[in-house]
Amino acid sequence: MSLSPLHPIGNFNSHISGEVIIDRTAAIAPGVVFHADPNSKIIIAAGVCIGMGVVLHAHDGNVEIETGVNLGAGVLVVGKATIGANACVGAATTVFNCSVAPKQVIPPGSLLGDTSRHLTVDSTVEVEAAPTPPTDATQPSPPTSA
């Protein structure tokens, strides 16, 4: 058992790399990853709230989180995307290369965007889970796609 290393003070437990611009009024939970690829940017506007464990990865374009947006815990945004002003994105949602309109409310666990290939993952299982009719877990009600 090795001695665990001392942690630098002021580490706010996030990983931010590439060109990332964060308004100072944004509230950001610990444990996030913001990663902008070369020639891509992440822009986080005023009054945004970002939950624990969110991953933003700008790739081939910018990820823009507009004013007043709320991203629940574990949200994953990949590619080029704009989350419109005051939109509210439920926990554990994936936004893949698409945008969310302003003021939109996205249910938790949604998958938005280019889903070229859907796997029906074990959806047979749902049968016995019927009493709480699950929205096919592989297909969580994408209300909007780009």
Add this chain to the structure above:
Amino acid sequence: MSLSPLHPIGNFNSHISGEVIIDRTAAIAPGVVFHADPNSKIIIAAGVCIGMGVVLHAHDGNVEIETGVNLGAGVLVVGKATIGANACVGAATTVFNCSVAPKQVIPPGSLLGDTSRHLTVDSTVEVEAAPTPPTDATQPSPPTSA
């Protein structure tokens, strides 16, 4: 299937053991556990983003996370697995002993590679689950005795 909650992690230490090779351009959130068993490796390529609380456990083979992959918060990969280049794996997904093709987008909360016995547990259950059968049978909570 209910989307299981993301566990808030108790501490933000990451734990890495065994043969784990991480490209220096990979972005990795705090609170991850990477564990490679003897004779197995974990290989994380360039431009990968890994969310908070992700657990990778290589056993009887390698876990390879290829270029540009995104793993959302709380993803679990166990056994021998390859996550193909630029794939996007939604938060709270489990990958057991199987692989994800390049560019694939996996919805949040998915379960991949589960080869356990799937069966429809008396689907009749649904019937009496719905019309609220009055008796004490619906009054479970047996364990709360005190």
Add this chain to the structure above:
Amino acid sequence: MVARSYAAPPTPWSKNLAEPQIDETAYVHSFSNVIGNVHISSNVLIAPGTSIRADEGTPFHIGAGTNVQDGVVIHGLEQGRVIGDDGKQYSVWVGKNTSITHMALIHGPAYVGDDCFIGFRSTVFNARIGNGCIVMMHVLIQDVEIPAGKYVPSGATITNQQQADRLPDVQQVDREFARHVIGVNNALRSGY
């Protein structure tokens, strides 16, 4: 093995600073959080990245030979207790030789018997699980009592007693699959 563990913080419902009691043959990884009145028996394995916090519901018991894998959370509500095999009250009781696999959530009041298997990312809350049950992956078990020796398939949501009563018995093939998964986990013991 030196375990890093902490006393529970004092709260309105618990004034004492209870500390975990950990058998000297148990292996508690230093990157796990074990807090408060938790009894950990012989040959238990607590992997890194686990959180076992008896700071609300208390106490917890973890029986001999049980494995608690990476990312597992054990916690309890302030109210609600189960009766352990010793006749005392617990917020969470886990029996002997049980496997709680990666990212499972055992939330008290909860009782899990001996020789059970709780699969990846499954949740047990306000429930009793009898001896020898196999609960597969991504399952939710809440507000029910599952009789001994039952099989809960992956993805199931078992939240009323009728469902619990109609679950099928564990078959040999299920034991083999569980053993396969545990085999993966047991390799951890050598690795740490």
